[in-house]
Amino acid sequence: MTQENLRIKNPSVTLYAFHLRSEMTLEVVADAPHLWEKLRHIGEFFAMPDFQYFTDRMICYQNGQYDPDGELKQSTYFLELIQPAGLLSFSSGLEDNLKLGASIYPLRLHDTYAVDLTFFLQNQVVDVNQLSRFNPQGCLMPNHIQASLGQTLLLSVEPIGNEIADQDLADECVNALLQETHKPSPPLSREGRLFGNPIFEYELIPKLYAPHPNELTHILVWLGKHEEVSELVEKANLWLINLLNCRHKILFAYHQACQSNESARQIYNALEAKTQELKQLPEAPAERLKFLERLLNQTSQDTFEYARHLRNLSDQRTTIKTNTNNYAKWLEHLRDLSLKTDDLTFLEDFHEQICRHHHQQLGIDEDYLKPAHQLFSQMTATILGMVHIGEQKQQISRDQKFQFLITFIGAAVGAGAISATVIQNPPDLIHLVSQLFEFAQLPIIDLPQWLSLFPGLSNDILKVIFHLMVGGVASLVFTPLISFISRLFTRNK
Structure with missing residues (x-):
């Protein structure tokens, strides 16, 4: 059965995007408003000219400019950035007498900006291939949004009169949504049930390297009549946003840690080569001292960078551990809301497999790099001591020459005076x-x-x-x- 023959009702797509607002020092990062500035132009793809002005209603914008001071003295646990409304709604007409609706719900979750941006065709029946209208020119894809922590797309549709398996329908929905991106669809990774309806997860996380979150496409396809569980869905949205925030923070932290690990290993190889140079010191004292001073400058900088990467590795591992615990907490809230027939293993697997693997792998990397840090610190101290001894010897030699000169001049003048008398x-x-x-x-x-x-x-x-x-x-x-x-x-x- 082709996409033209597949009919669906009440389709909607929700973009959950997460962008880092502030560092550990609580300083606002330079590109903190990037997510909001990027989303302002989304309306251009959907014929919604008023959409670009949603930032005027946000507390972190003043006179059209980003001003994070508007968030001061407010709890950042789950801070709604549009007050008191919480969210804004928009609409536009499409061809075939279709009416597209949209809503945006911007948030701050502690050090992160998050958004729930939804486009929907309410009470309308369309062909599956019409889902491409939710993602014109791939405007909702990670490479376009570029949220620093990553994003998830939740596609909800109600099947009607289709003699097709749920998974096959979900596959067709993903293909239609990504039709204008000209990129292959991610494979099906897991499936389950949420509030009595089947849900499918599409994602590809490479095992051999940790890609940047902007390179990952994560899509959830939820089939069924969601109006029947609308109250549960509304309550669950809070837990789902927080859970996805933890998920993307874990993937981002692992990516950052792998970058630090790779840089540290490169420095490790460079410093190992310098330990061999210590065995080939020049014989001449002056040349030896110059050689040691050059080596000291190089090893001091490299050792500092090595320590910085090692610290980053430890910090990111702590971040993963913290967000893994938080992920489990939000997952438990979802379990409390779920039905007896639900199957949340598609969420549990990430916690049990991905989180555990990432935390253990960083522990292995850290254990491998730590002993070398002590060795390189000792090497730097040794070179510093050798340079200090060399400089002292040179200073003693200069002092002896100066003393000899003074003695010679004094003796010459004294002997000359005696000669003049005699x-x-x-x-x-x-x-x-x-x-x-x-x-x-x-x-x-x-x-x-x-x-x-x-x-x-x-x-x-x-x-x-x-x-x-x-x-x-x-x-x-x-x-x-x-x-x-x-x-x-x-x-x-």
């Missing part, structure tokens, strides 16, 4: 130097002409030069001896 009439240096130059056959340098104007001055200068030369020669002999004796006394102390 040898009051030094030999004629000019005559001596001239004879030396003649013997070596070197060109003789003439003295400046202005010195001839001051014969006494040139004589005094030559005397000073002579005594400094004597002091310098004496200093070369005695300075090493003085330094040696000084070191002996220093060691004895």
Whole structure:
């Protein structure tokens, strides 16, 4: 049986989308209003021009601009962002005399923005292929909405006079809903019963990697006459929104944790390579010190990043544990409302299988990475100590050279002073130097002409030069001896 022959009544599709509002520090994230800004343009796909103004009625908007201060001093447990109405309704006419209705119910759940956006054809009978009108150009798909924590689509239809199995009808409904997305439909993953009616879950969660929530398509198809259980449905909507919020937080946290785990492993490999470099240090002290300083800069930054990723991994594991407990609480509320014939295993399986797997896997990853963090911290401390020792040795060498220079100058001046006292009439240096130059056959340098104007001055200068030369020669002999004796006394102390 084709989609053209399948008839359904009272079809509706509800978008449950969840977007992070604030971080652990309670600071509002930069893209907090993204969900509301994205939804403002949804009305363009459904010929509802007034839909874009729904934000004007929200308490977190002032004069058309996002202003989260409007939420202050209010409980964020389940905060309705449109007050006092709670939700807004819209409508538009379609072809074939169909009337499309819409309602939007924006919320804040602690640190998360959530929305219940529903489009419906009330008391109208249509072909299954008309469900594509609920999702024109894929406007309700995750890649278009881009809610940071993810989303779920709930498709409700009432079968009429169809000789087709419930699962086959649900398959056709999903195919029709995704007709304009040009993407394959997700496979059927689970099925159950809710308030006496069959419900089917379509989803594909890869086992080998954790995709971003925006890459996941999660669809629930609920068949049956829901008017008969409308009161139960209305009560259950509160629990369902909270349960789906926990579900998407768990998947988002696991994605974030896997990202941190992958980054930490890359740093792990890089730091392992640097431990091998410590075995190949240059022999020259100066080169060794430069090498160690470069290695210290690299390992310090890498070790810090490694610790940050390890902390994120631990935080996300805690997030998964917390939301797993909350998921179980909301699931219990749904059980209290459910009928005896209901089967909620499609919700229980996520709690028992996915949540448990994610929490255990992150524990394994954390146990693997923790010992390496201690090793890399010790390696950084070791390199820091080696750099400190190298710098101290260089400083000692510089101090010794400076001390030798001071000793040499002091000894030279002192010996020169003694020489001036003992040898009051030094030999004629000019005559001596001239004879030396003649013997070596070197060109003789003439003295400046202005010195001839001051014969006494040139004589005094030559005397000073002579005594400094004597002091310098004496200093070369005695300075090493003085330094040696000084070191002996220093060691004895």
